Amino acid sequence: MPELGSFEGGCLCGAIRYRATAEPLRGVICHCEPCRRHSGAPALAFVHFPGTAFEWIGAAPAWFQSSAHAQRAFCPRCGSTLGMREDVLADRVQVCVGSLDDPSRVRIDDHVWTRSRVPWFDTTDRLPRFERSSAAVASLAEDGNPPGISGSS
Numbered sequence: 001m002p003e004l005g006s007f008e009g010g011c012l013c014g015a016i017r018y019r020a021t022a023e024p025l026r027g028v029i030c031h032c033e034p035c036r037r038h039s040g041a042p043a044l045a046f047v048h049f050p051g052t053a054f055e056w057i058g059a060a061p062a063w064f065q066s067s068a069h070a071q072r073a074f075c076p077r078c079g080s081t082l083g084m085r086e087d088v089l090a091d092r093v094q095v096c097v098g099s100l101d102d103p104s105r106v107r108i109d110d111h112v113w114t115r116s117r118v119p120w121f122d123t124t125d126r127l128p129r130f131e132r133s134s135a136a137v138a139s140l141a142e143d144g145n146p147p148g149i150s151g152s153s
């Protein structure tokens with residue numbers, strides 16, 4: 001069992017595990033097309049952990065350079081979607097919430113890139129929704145060019 005205040009997770013096959021020893025800085029559900037394709041799901045939820053309080057345990061993930069400013073982590077053995085790094089948010093690791101051992105322990109702050117939301121996929125929460133990036137974080141993504149599309153973050 002992880003200590004109180006620490007968070008653990010990993011991929012489907014168990015080869016890649018991680019541990020964070022700080023509370024998440026932020027949680028977000030992203031509806032952008034690159035997140036949709038990377039996950040194979042209608043939207044992808046992330047929590048951001050401070051890089052200084054995060055470590056990969058065991059095997060390291062593989063990283064796909066999804067744009068000039070972003071890389072996406074996955075397990076090369078089982079294919080699980082694990083996370084994302086963005087140059088503009090280099091102080092943190094963005095972990096896919098579905099890879100956490102206990103996703104119920106983290107909170108989501110807002111929705112981003114709702115302009116790309118799949119129309120039949122919606123949630124009943126009252127969280128802020130942003131058509132593009134959230135006002136809460138810096139972004140290199142350009143208008144009409146969500147994170148992961150070439151030339152943006």
Ligand SMILES: [Zn+2]
Nearest residue numbers: 011013075078
């Ligand atoms: Zn795996």
Ligand SMILES: [Zn+2]
Nearest residue numbers: 030032035147
């Ligand atoms: Zn996204």
